[in-house]
Amino acid sequence: MKIMTIFKSRILYIINYFLKPLFYLHHYSSKKINFDWEISNIKNERINILNKISKEISAKKYLEIGCDTDVVFNNVNCEHKVGVDPFKGGTIRDTSDNFFKINQEKFDLIFIDGLHTFDQILKDFHNSFKFLNNGGYIVMHDLIPRNWLEEHVPRISNNWCGDVWKISFLLNNIKYHDYSLILTDFGLGVFRKNHDDLLLNNIDIQKEDFDFLYENFTKLNLIKKENFLNN
Numbered sequence: 019m020k021i022m023t024i025f026k027s028r029i030l031y032i033i034n035y036f037l038k039p040l041f042y043l044h045h046y047s048s049k050k051i052n053f054d055w056e057i058s059n060i061k062n063e064r065i066n067i068l069n070k071i072s073k074e075i076s077a078k079k080y081l082e083i084g085c086d087t088d089v090v091f092n093n094v095n096c097e098h099k100v101g102v103d104p105f106k107g108g109t110i111r112d113t114s115d116n117f118f119k120i121n122q123e124k125f126d127l128i129f130i131d132g133l134h135t136f137d138q139i140l141k142d143f144h145n146s147f148k149f150l151n152n153g154g155y156i157v158m159h160d161l162i163p164r165n166w167l168e169e170h171v172p173r174i175s176n177n178w179c180g181d182v183w184k185i186s187f188l189l190n191n192i193k194y195h196d197y198s199l200i201l202t203d204f205g206l207g208v209f210r211k212n213h214d215d216l217l218l219n220n221i222d223i224q225k226e227d228f229d230f231l232y233e234n235f236t237k238l239n240l241i242k243k244e245n246f247l248n249n
């Protein structure tokens with residue numbers, strides 16, 4: 019039985035990450051953003067970043083969208099935590115859209131790491147902003163795919179960032195608030211709410227692809243993790 023399960027999951031892995039890309043070769047790009055996120059002192063760095071923010075603002079309420087195995091949810095230091103995931107982990111078994119329809123709570127720190135598409139992160143961001151206290155933070159994961167496979171929607175790679183990176187271009191140098199992109203752990207977007215108004219940059223980013231990110235990457239407000247953590 020166990021052998022059959024392992025066999026099935028291997029077959030699915032081969033189909034999803036070796037055969038599927040062949041159908042999308044017309045999206046191929048040779049460009050690469052060179053980061054080695056897999057090394058041990060970078061993997062899970064998002065936990066250190068979230069805990070630094072939580073401590074700095076004495077966060078009382080934490081919300082995580084997309085919890086999976088709870089590796090982050092269980093390790094963020096905060097008195098009251100809510101985790102939303104339709105499949106596993108967290109405290110609420112539902113999609114983020116459904117959760118925000120009925121939610122009444124406000125949070126100090128929100129970690130968005132749910133469905134990795136631009137449409138979804140945009141909804142998650144707007145909803146999170148609405149339920150974030152002034153002076154609170156939204157942190158977003160997977161904002162730096164390193165190649166066309168990691169960026170592709172639909173998913174065709176094991177490490178999948180999708181096209182959530184597009185939100186950085188809507189938030190870069192944003193009026194009233196602070197936004198930076200930390201160069202660690204697949205890219206962490208850190209947004210601080212300073213005002214009730216939200217005026218996203220008016221650019222048409224939806225149709226852009228990985229090459230756009232590659233060519234415009236250095237225009238973003240990039241920060242080394244050491245500078246963020248030691249600040």
Ligand SMILES: C[S@@+](CC[C@H](N)C(=O)[O-])C[C@H]1O[C@@H](n2cnc3c(N)ncnc32)[C@H](O)[C@@H]1O
Pocket residue numbers: 064082083084085086087088089090102103104105106112113114115131132133159
């Ligand atoms: C990359 S995992 C999250 C990992 C976790 N936050 C961490 O840092 O280890 C993405 C999770 O998002 C969840 N997810 C997918 N669609 C979602 C949605 N519409 N709303 C909330 N979560 C969603 C998936 O079930 C999956 O567990």
